[in-house]
Every structure is written in C-alpha cells, then in structure tokens.
Amino acid sequence: MNLAKKVSPFYYLLLFYVSVSFIIRVILFFHPITQTTFAWVDTLSLFLFGFLSDFFIFILVTGFLWLYLIFISNSKYYKPYGYIIFGLFVSLLLYISFGNTMLNEYGSALPKIAIIFLSIKTILFGLLLFLPKYRNKIRFWLFSFVIFLYVILILQNGISEYFFWNEFGVRYNFIAVNYLIYTNEVIGNIMESYPVIPIFSALFIVAGVVTFYIVKKSKVYIESIPNFVEKMKISGIYILLFGLSLFSIPALAVKENAQNIFANELQANGVYKFYLAFMNSELDYFKFYKTVPNSEAYAQLQQQLPSISGETTLRQIKGEATENHKNVVLITIESYSAEFMKMYGNEQNITPFLDSLATKSLVFTNLYAVGNRTVRGLEAVTLCFPPTAGESVVKRKDNKNKFSTGAIFKQKGYDVKYMYGGDAFFDNMEDFFAGNNYDIVDKKTFKPNEITFDNIWGVCDEDMYNKAIKIMDKEAQSGKPFFNHIMTVSNHRPFTYPNGTIDIPGDSKSRDGGVKYTDYAMKRFFEMAKKQPWFNNTVFVIVADHCASSAGKTELPADKYRIPALIYSPSFVEPKYYTNLMSQIDVMPTVLGLLNFNYQSKFYGQDVLKPGYKPRALIATYQDLGLIKDNILTIISPKQRVKQFQLTLRPNQKVAPDFQIFYDQIPLTKERTDLVKETISYYQTASDILKEKKYQKIN
Template identity: 40%
Template sequence: MKSIFKNRYSLVLFFSTLFIFLSTSLRIVFLIWAKNDVEWSFSSMLHIFCYGLLYDITVVSCFTIPFTLYLLIIPNRFINSLFDQIMLYFMYTLYWIILYFSFFAEITFWDEFKSRFNFIAVDYLIYTYEVVKNIQESYPLPLLIGGIITITAVTIYFTFKRNAFKNSFSSTPKWSKKLLVFCLNLVITVTLLNILSNETTIQSKNRYTSEIAKNGIFSFFSAFRNNHLKFDEHYLTLPISEAFAQVKTDLQDSKTRYDVAFKNPLRRTILANNPEQPEQKPNVILVLMESMSSSFLKEQYNEKSITPNLNKIADSSIFFSNMFANGTRTVRGMEAIALSIPPTPGNSIVKRVNNQNLYTIANVFKDKGYQNMFFYGGDGYFDNMNAFFGGNGFDIYDRGRGSILSDKINTKRHNIDDKEVSFENAWGICDEDIYNKVIQVADFKHKTKEPFFAFVMSTSNHKPYTYEEGKIDIPSGTGRAGAVKYSDYAIGKFLEEAKNKPWFENTVFVFVADHCASSAGKDAIDVKNHHVPAMIYNLKNHPNEVVSKEVSQIDLVPTLFSLLNWNYTSQFYGKDIFDPQYQPHSYVGTYIKLGYKKGDDVIILSDQMKINQYKWDKNNLKETAIDPSFKKSIISHYQTADYLFSNNLLQEK
C-alpha cells in the first residue's frame, strides 16, 4: 500500500493531506476570530480538532472518489498519455478552484453569520443575482477572483515541485491494487457519511465550539438535504389532541370564543374590547425594518445617536421595549407578523410549497374592507416573497426584473419603474425610494376612499451598507452604523412627508424589526440577539406608553386589532398583550433549535428528541432542571404549529 500511494496515487495523497491542512488552518482562523466566545478548555479543543478531522476526512474522501475511480478504469497503457495528463491536471485544478472558492465563501459567511454554511447558504445558492451583486458591492471581486486563481496556480506549482504529478504518471499498478484503493476509498466515504451528520458535533454546549468543528462543505450539503424536518420524527411530541388542548388553554381569555365548526382547533372569535364603542378603521402601514436590533436605539456614532428618529417615535408611541423576534431571518419575521405563528423547524412557511390561501392578517383586514398591499424594494422573487404575499391576498409592489407571478395567484403586481429610483444596490432600491412609493400609492388610495393595509419591507440596513452620499454624516459603504443611521433617516423623512398628507391623521404606523443584525452567540440560541424594537405610532384613543413586559413578535398585530376594538376571527397564536390574562412569553428559534421564553426561563427543543431548560442572565444560558408544565407548553405550541401547516389546516376556509 505504501508504494501505491508514493506512485500512481501520490497526487491523491498530496491533495488529501493539503486539504486537511488548509481546512484545519481555517478552523484555527475561526477559533481566533471567536476567541472571546469560544470555550478555551482542553476538552473543547479536543472536540474541535477531533471532530474537525473526521469531517475533513469525510469531505476529502468524497472528493477523491472520482479520482480513484478514474485511476481504476483507465488502462495502464494510457498512463502518462496526453489524455491522462489533461484529465489529472484538469481534475486537480478544478478541485482546488472549488475548494479555495469555498474557503473564501466560508470566511465571508462567518463574517456575516458567525456560523458554518447552513440553510441560509442554500437559499443564497438559489438567489444568485442578489448574492453575486451583493458580493460585487461588498468585496473587491476582481482581486478575490485573481487571488483564487493565483493561489490555485501556486498550489499546482507546489504540487509539481513535490513530484506528485511525476510520480502519478510514472507508475503502473496492477488492476487488483487499483480496485483495492477504490474500494477502500468507497468504504471510508460511505461509512463516515452514515455515522456523521451536521448535528454530531453539537454535543458541546458552546455553539462556537460546535460550529468551528464542522466542515463548511459538509455543512452545506447537509443543510441542502435537510431543509425541512418532520417534527414528529425529530422532536419530542405529545398526543396531538393533548397538545391542542394545552394550546387552547394557553390562548383562552375573556374575549376568546372557540368555533368548533372549523377543522382548525384554534379557530376562534376574538371579541371587541368594548362592544358598545365603534370599531376604528384607520389605514395601517406596517414597516418591517431590516436587521434593526434593539441595541441600535442606544448606540452612538461620534457621540450622536444613530437612531434619532426611531428614538423620537418611541417616545410618542406605544413602544414595546421588551419584544423578541421569532427567528434570525427576514422570512421568519414575515412569517411571525403575517401568520402570527411560532417558527416551524426547517424553512420558514414563506419559503415552503403549499403556502397559499392561508389565513393571515390580510384576511382580517380584508374582512374589515381594507385593500392589502406588499411593498419591497428588491425583486420579490427573492425568498419566495411574491409567491407568499401574492398567494395570500396582497397586491405586490416590487422592483421585479421580469419574473412574473404564477397564474394561480389572483393578485396584482406593480413594478417600481427606473424613474422612481434614486439609489439602488444588490438588495434593491433605497429605503427613501420605497417609502416614496408607499406615499404615492397611499395618495391614490385616499382619492378612491379605500382603506388600506401596507406591509412594507425595508432593505437599506443590509450589507453592503450603501446609500446615496450626503444623506447622513457617515460615508456610504463604511459599515453597519451608517446603514442603521441611513435607515433611521429614511423613516424620519417618510413620516415628515406623511404628516403633510390628508390621510395621515387617519393612518396608524407600525414599526418592527424582522430580526437582529447579528444572531450568533456562544449559546445554542443567543437570546439577547432576538431582542428587537417595535412601536405603534399615531394611534388615536390610546395613550403613548412604554410596554416593558415581555412580548412576542407574533403578538404585535393581534394587539393592534384589539386596540382598534375589532371583533374578528382568529387562528393565530398571538394575543392582545394588554389583556389582563396575557402571560408574557416569546418564541426564539433557529432553523433547528426551537426556543420558548418566559422571563428568565428559557426552554429549547432540539432535533434528536432533545430538550433543555435554562436560566438566562441577559448574557448566558445556565442549564437548570426541566419544569414539566413548561416542557408541555413548548412541545404543544411548536408541535401544533407544525401539524396545522403540514396537514393544510392553516387555510382561510
């Protein structure tokens, strides 16, 4: 065996050794990057590098299967022929281009998400236009491509100088030995793929330890394969009737009347707060703010607030100072607001198939005579937004580039024209432009005397953090602080212009973040990185106040409905937070981890039928004994949410 790998297989051995060395080096880079959060103990380091080696061997064994198969099937008489030389040089060069690109991509992904490749990376593979353009605007792409080509060339030269090519072309092993090498390669690959999963390394309680141990390529294909998890196969469950009974008990209050005529057990009527008073029917503009962490409202740049307008709005609105977002992606925020439902494992419902004709907040608005509209400054094809909102009763206003809505979607789509755009980057037009479009449409709706609900998605607070120069005192493209301040500036300008409109006095504005700018931390779920701002502005007949009780993102719109004194049909998990029977709580989840929080108590469901409970001290999760009633609640809420969608019980009828 030794002579085989020093001769015909020397290129395979050299490739494998160099890949493991470089992958380990990248692991060390991430370890230093996360030095303040990773656990620096012998057991943690052993965990990182032992599991890391296993993942690396698995990946390299997959890469070498085509190598060893080629070396098996090519007859010895063709060794060192022009064809043989072209094939080996081509395969070797192509592999390194792919690997160096993946290393670069992993570094940029870690910079953004503090994680190895996951569902987000798979999503980005689908939406190539936005991603490629974002990379072009965020990084010196010609330099990076040139760097990848240069490093690949250096690697090939180094391999050549080590005589790996020469040895590969000068040996003629017996077919039986070639078969043995291929079979050994195949056995190692199949065995490791069967015993390893992306969750194998999650034995560590420190999230960074688990993430650094992984291999990015392995993680990517694992996420690609497992983009939806069947709840009853991966998580703890209860008898479904018992789970629904628990949720109904948790949702019950003095204004709730369950309707047994519907298949959805949670279908119910929510009575008006004061039946003797008329309903309020103002226009409603809800702005889902991109990546607007609560912490930004306190941050400063050059001793000045970066969110002066949001701070001003918070002082003159119903400000929810203790709200927590469902998840870590925009589609999770959309799901939470539109469907008022806990996050289901895997992909958001916004991105799933069979997500049309659901009962959403749009149905409530429609029943009250409203026109529903969705505004997005990019192409709504991204993240399946147009299909979801268009398929659930919203007219679409977006920056489409030719993609159309399905014929099955009975809605209108309006393109934002070039003449309406003052600035645009990879993710779409700037926030000022999308707000100008909202005002333009609101003017038209006011003339037709149609009450409207506008769901607006902002984009400017996103890498590459660019905007038109001269708007604020932070140069464009210099970092998150500038993007936050520009986003805040655009909101301030939006409200100032709206105040001059005849429809302003009869319009309520809701501002809420989709998720925090950063969601990663050392714990499985970093609770503080789910803390988002939310405020209801310009609501008549209710005093401005700061609501300090814990609130879930899914409670925001049901609370608004109650403040408007509406009697309406609901199958939402969200409730009126001002109801005396409201129990403060929130959902804090990721794609895999499903968290439920009540004050400082946090309980987390994980796949592989795991459950853990913690005390949260604002910075860390400290494991505690599991409370049986808390355990029953979290299982019930997440299990029933998944069950309702999976069994087509979230539909409007």
C-alpha cells in the same frame, strides 16, 4: 510503481485539504465573533474530531477523482474499441440533443447540462483517439485541470466558510442553501460588500502554485498508468475507506454535543453541515422532536388561548367598541437590533428619528423576534404563527391562502399591498404574498425616474418611501381604507446608500451607516406622510424583521432576538411603554385590538393589551425551537433533546431594567417540566395545524 505513487494524487490533495481546514478552524477559533472561552477538553475535542471529520469528508468528495483516475488507460483507444466507444458517445449525444428522453420530462436545465457534459466528453475522447501523438500532453493538461479544480474548490470553500462565520457565527446552515438558489442577489451582495477582485486574484494565484506542486509530485500516475490489477487494489482501498466514511461521519457529528455551541460549530465540517441543511429544509416535527399526545398538546395550548376548543386555534375575537377602519401602514425594518436604539443603551446616536418617534408612540420594550431571517419576520407579522421546524411558511410550497393579517383587512374592505424595494422573487416573497391576496409593489414596478439609487438588494429606502406615498395618495382617493406592508432593504450588507444624506459616506459600507440611513429615510417618509390628508387617519406600526446578528454562545442567545417595535398614531394611540414580555407574532393582533376589530381568529399571536394575556416569547432557528417565560429559556431540538437556561440580567447595564437586553444563560440543574410541556404544545400544535392544512383563510 509502489503504493505511495499509485495514490499520490489523493494524499497530496488530502494533505492540502486538511491543512486548509485546520487553518480555517484556527482562524474561526480566534475570530472576534467567537465570543467564548474553551476548556482544554473542548479545544482538544474540536480539533481532534474536526480533523477526523475532515478526513472522512475528503474521502467522500474525492469519489469523482477516483472515477476519473480509474478510467485513465490507453487500451480503450485501440482499434476497434476506440471507434466503437467514440461512436457510442456521438450517438448518445445526438439522442439527448434531438430525441425525447426522460431528461426532458424533468425539464429545467437538466437536458442542457447533460448535453454540455456529453459534448465535452465526446470532444475530449475524440482528441485522445485521433491525436495519439499528443495524447500524453492532452492527458497531462486534463489531469492538471482536475487537480486545479479540486484545489480551487477547497480554497473557495475555506474562504466561504470564513465569510459565512463572519456574518452568522456558525458553519453552513439553511442560509447557505438559500444562497445557492438566489445566486443573483447573493453574488451581487458579495461583489458590493467585499474586495472580490483582489480576493479572487490571490485565490487563483495560490491555487495555481498549489496545483503546480501537486501535479509535479503526482504526475507519475499518468506517466506510468497503473494496470488493471493495480487499479483494482486502489479501488478496493478506496471503497473500503468510502464505506468507513459513510459510517463515521454521522457518528462524529453525534460528538458535537458540548454545552458551548461555538465548540460544536468549530468541530463540525462545513461541507457536511451544508449537506444536512440541504437535506433537512423541512423537518418533520413528529419524527425529530419530543412529542406528547395531540389531545394533551392542544389542552396545554388552551391554557394560553382559553377560548379555543378541540384541535384548532379558531376562536372569536370581539372588540370592546365600534370598529375603527383607520389605514394601517406596517414597516418591517431589515436587520434592526434593539441595541441600535438610544433607549436600549446605544450611545452612537445612529437612530435619532426613531428615538424621537418612540417618545410619541406605544413602545413594546420587551419584544423578541421569532427568528433570524427576513422570511421568519414576515411570517410572524403576516401569519402571527410560531416558527415551525425547517423553512418558514413563506418559502414552502404550501404557503397560499393562509389565515393572515392581510385576509382580515381584506374582509374589512381594505386595499392590501406588500411593498418591497427589491425583487419580490427573492426568498419566495412574491409567491407567498400574491398567494395570500396581497397586491405587490416591488422594484419591477418602479419607473426609471423613480430610482435615484439602488444596489443588489433593491432601491434605497427613500425611493421606496417616495413610491409608497404616491400609491397611498391614490388609495386614499378611492375612499377605501388601506393596509400597506413595507419591507425596507437599505440596512443590509453591503450597506450602501446615497451619499450626502447622513454624516457617514454611503460608499463606506458601514453597518452604522446602514442603520443611520434607514433612520434618515424613515424620517423623510414621515415628513412627507404628515403633509398628506390621510395621515391623521393612519396607524403606523414599526417593527424589525430580526436582529443584525444571530451568533452567540448558545443555540438561541436571547439578546440576539430582542428587537424594537412601536405603534404611532397621534391622537389615537396613547404614547407609553408596554414592558411585558411578548413575541413578534403578537404585534398585529394587538393592532387589530386597538382598531376594535371583530373577527374569527386562528392566530397564535394575541392582543397583549387584553387582561388575559400571559407574557411569553417564541424564538427559534430552523431546528432549535424556544420559549421564553418566567425568565427561563426552554429549547427543544431534533433527536428529542430539551435544554433549559435561567436568564439572568448581566450587571452594570446603563439603562433602566425594562431596556436591559443582555442575559447570562445558565443551564438549569432541575427541569421545569411545566415549561417543557408548554414549549412542546406551541410547536407540536403549530406543526400539526400546518400538516393538516388547518391554517387556511376563512372564506
């Protein structure tokens, strides 16, 4: 065989992989969510460097193919070697199956995986050993299966990257890693959201055709197996390229440095982005970000929280009157952007109830979510804490016995519950809330007759609210006040809900339908609540967990973090608009201020109604950490990077200035050093406090 035939399985797969990657990159380039235009330099760069990244990633992921091909031979089946090797396989399989191996110490599914793998290897080796007449046919079908597996994975990855971009406007990130953990919910969501059968039918047909072509062109490898010397030459070339790839891939990632975030994402390779997200689920702030001496960071923070001292946020909060132990119901709404509401300019009338309720409530018109995931929103209203680098505290191992809103209410004699229509195991919510002394009401607690409609995410919001009313009726009878945190689920893809409730069919899988049904279910909740004796003694807090989309032209597009929030309590909270800039972490400290609670606080969040409050908002992804202040967005990122943008309202927004949410983000030509220091102070001190376990609850 000449060299081309020796490596034909590799280069035919390589040709297929780079072709699929190129097609996906072109599709994403022209995708409607890619809301930008590209300079010709950026376009050339993203396709050129993107191709190189794809090439080197392919070299790495074909390591298994190299191992498989290099061990194909006939000599290992000759007597007595074949019988010795087969005996070793059988012995190892028996040992792992019935012995106490080191795999058992790790537990989980690892021993089962090893047993399955060794069983397959033993059976296949036995067939090739004892059926020499059929060895070529068996080897052909094994070779075809390996090629098919690579083809199907390449196609599946391409489809997954498209749908992930369609949802989030980026390549794989933390969310994709989480999707591997919560497979039941995610697979169920995919099954309910997309035409899975046609997609996978087409996928397998295309994969079959491509596999047939590649096998036809490269089967010469198994028909005329390379000898030992030829295999060493192939291995030498592969190992050289493998080493080059290990060096080149990170170097190419450094080239993803355009001002246009979409250009960086399109240039990137999705597989490598997934690897980075998997390896960096927790980012060490002090290793990756710009820092100052801790004493300086806390001194800077003291300018924002004047009553703190030393390296802590501990301070005394004093009410201005007698404490008022009203019930509190906090409703966090799934994926609810400010732009859905009429007061922010929406003309589709998809939130009629919340629009009406806002006229009777204290409305925070200029509030920003801290992140773009539910766990970030839950962290913000529960811990009132900045969004630190890496995963939310909700999903970390050290997530228990934290200083929380629930802990404050517990101190005041409240019953404290977290209510969720899905399985609270998802996103580690059960572990987090139970570990912080919340009682949990989730789908597992529902009786069959309490569920009228559900999808993969849980029961519909109406069912959750019906359950909540029953529970609150019982709580009210106990004589103790209650604090109940309700998390909605219906406004989430696949956006299915009971038919006949609103004028958009429940099986249309429309986001507008999800928003409107969420609004309808909340109206039904308040209609029921108003009939209960505890209603007049209850404060209702309604806030979104995050926006419906986080994709934008920059790392942190401000309009993708603007969310609605209001406090409703007739005869207790005066209806008005609060228009100052504020953060999601400020909502619950403000509620505690309205109740005149006296308590020791560790919260970063503040009562925005107090005269000492200095307007600012914190927004972040898992690695880009931002501060909005003085109409400037400051972003600190790994590798000690700092960016600043002037936020300028776009013209011709048909709403009052306090409700305009769309900004042009123009890079600053001169750094605002004071804002850089303030941004660092928030995130560095928060990281230090978590690291040193200084945010535990006060006993």
